[in-house]
């Protein structure tokens with residue numbers, strides 16, 4: 141013990157002393173972000189060059205590179221998260237979706253050729269296809285990303301089976317339909333119920349997150365934000381965004397703790413202005429630094445308050461390697477939203 | 478040897494501070510409670526999913542150790558790379574080839590569109606061009622025919638007619654008649670046009686000669702020759718001169734001077750010259766039918782003729798004949814020169830041949 145020299149560990153930039161942080165705690169804990177603008181710029185440059193050279197085929201790998209970097213620089217209680225996904229997985233997911241779309245177009249083409257009258261139905265059918273893709277991308281995408289995220293060697297996950305998938309599709313179709321017929325008024329209710337659905341099925345190991353945000357409150361927040369942003373010519377927008385993120389985090393619980401969001405609206409306004417002018421004046425060259433700054437701003441302002449017991453969090457059996465091959469088939473559709 | 482690290486058992490979300498001891502071929506992982514593991518050094522691998530910190534595992538075990546002190550990594554004989562260093566190296570490795578590829582694409586684009594060479598050609602002064610001309614002419618000029626005053630007058634009249642709409646450019650062109658044994662006419666650097674004696678004999682009317690000259694004049698005015706020299710110089714790899722003096726391209730030795738005489742201009746340049754020649758003839762009130770008839774005659778005599786500069790590049794003589802024929806507006810302007818003048822001009826050089 142006496143030979144340990146903290147000064148010799150420049151790579152470990154954690155603020156917490158990982159050796160004294162107890163596994164369970166009731167205090168407030170920050171998320172930390174240690175990403176560096178120069179490294180981010182190099183990563184952007186590499187991704188950009190390879191994407192251009194490969195006429196866009198490199199995109200899944202570019203996305204993976206970025207996630208690996210960002211995940212690895214987010215830490216909690218002194219321990220970094222890690223991303224175990226690969227570009228190939230994402231590529232296969234995209235290829236699968238494109239294959240699906242081609243098959244869909246061919247089928248539609250065939251049907252309209254055999255039954256020409258059915259073409260009349262197309263304008264009614266295609267929106268459903270789009271909504272289905274969005275729904276799948278939302279649910280399966282989150283599942284993919286969380287299943288590839290590890291912290292303290294414990295995987296995150298999202299529960300998904302046939303019933304829950306059907307339930308989510310119902311929720312999504314209903315939400316999209318009501319949002320359209322109410323000219324968007326229903327949209328906050330839709331988004332809140334989507335969040336409730338997804339958060340309640342998300343977990344770290346065997347420990348579930350939960351979401352108890354009330355749709356009506358969320359909607360009130362949205363309408364107030366839109367109204368104030370409108371009459372202040374957009375200047376309220378940072379406070380609006382802040383309030384939405386805060387609502388989502390405050391109502392997310394993990395064991396007996398909940399999330400807090402401490403970013404100030406004014407800081408977000410300054411960031412927005414700097415980001416806009418920085419991007420324009422540098423002809424986009426400052427983008428990596430601005431992006432990195434934004435990540436730092438958001439991540440470091442997320443806190444967890446209340447009691448949690450990490451020792452009680454165990455690796456979930458359903459994440460075992462025996463299931464991996466089976467689930468990979470439906471996992472890796474991640475369109476990035 | 479002892480190093481601090483963090484131990485993750487892969488079962489619970491706990492981070493346990495550990496001391497690491499390397500004892501012979503074994504890494505001993507020691508917690509406050511006791512030994513968490515003894516890993517044979519040969520089975521230890523770097524967990525690459527941790528790209529920012531150095532995390533090691535052993536064989537098929539799910540537990541991991543994050544090595545806090547990088548110096549131990551050397552002792553463990555595993556990959557030392559962490560993300561930043563790794564990606565920096567990657568980026569450098571792909572940066573230069575990508576940049577070259579990008580540059581090549583841009584260059585080919587500029588090359589194809591002639592934007593670059595057209596611009597560079599304007600950077601070459603007439604004096605510089607004339608120096609090249611001097612080199613080219615060194616051997617050939619002994620074949621130049623001296624025209625008598627009447628013949629010169631007739632030729633000047635034809636040229637003045639062709640420059641009727643832009644007399645300010647008249648001085649840039651100089652026409653010489655050479656007694657070389659080839660049926661040809663071409664433009665040299667420095668605005669010089671050579672009409673070889675056999676071609677002068679071949680054309681039947683002043684209008685036919687005007688057609689040939691109008692085409693060559695367009696090569697002069699559009700600086701096609703110097704642009705072609707720049708293109709061929711660029712092509713042979715004088716890229717570095719891009720940064721410096723453009724006239725450096727014109728430093729050519731006598732052997733390349735010979736190449737200039739045989740140089741073919743690009744098809745695009747020939748088409749430009751034909752376009753300009755048509756306009757020039759019409760502006761001068763000379764019927765393009767003369768040039769058209771000349772093309773027809775050449776086509777009939779030698780359908781595959783490609784030696785003649787005036788015919789050197791596509792489109793074929795027949796197509797050009799048709800084009801010039803159709804452009805005729807049936808205007809009857811005064812004749813270019815009298816029949817006596819024309820006969821006299823055609824008889825120039827006779828003594829040498």
Ligand SMILES: [Zn+2]
Pocket residue numbers: 692693696742747750786787
């Ligand atoms: Zn020509």
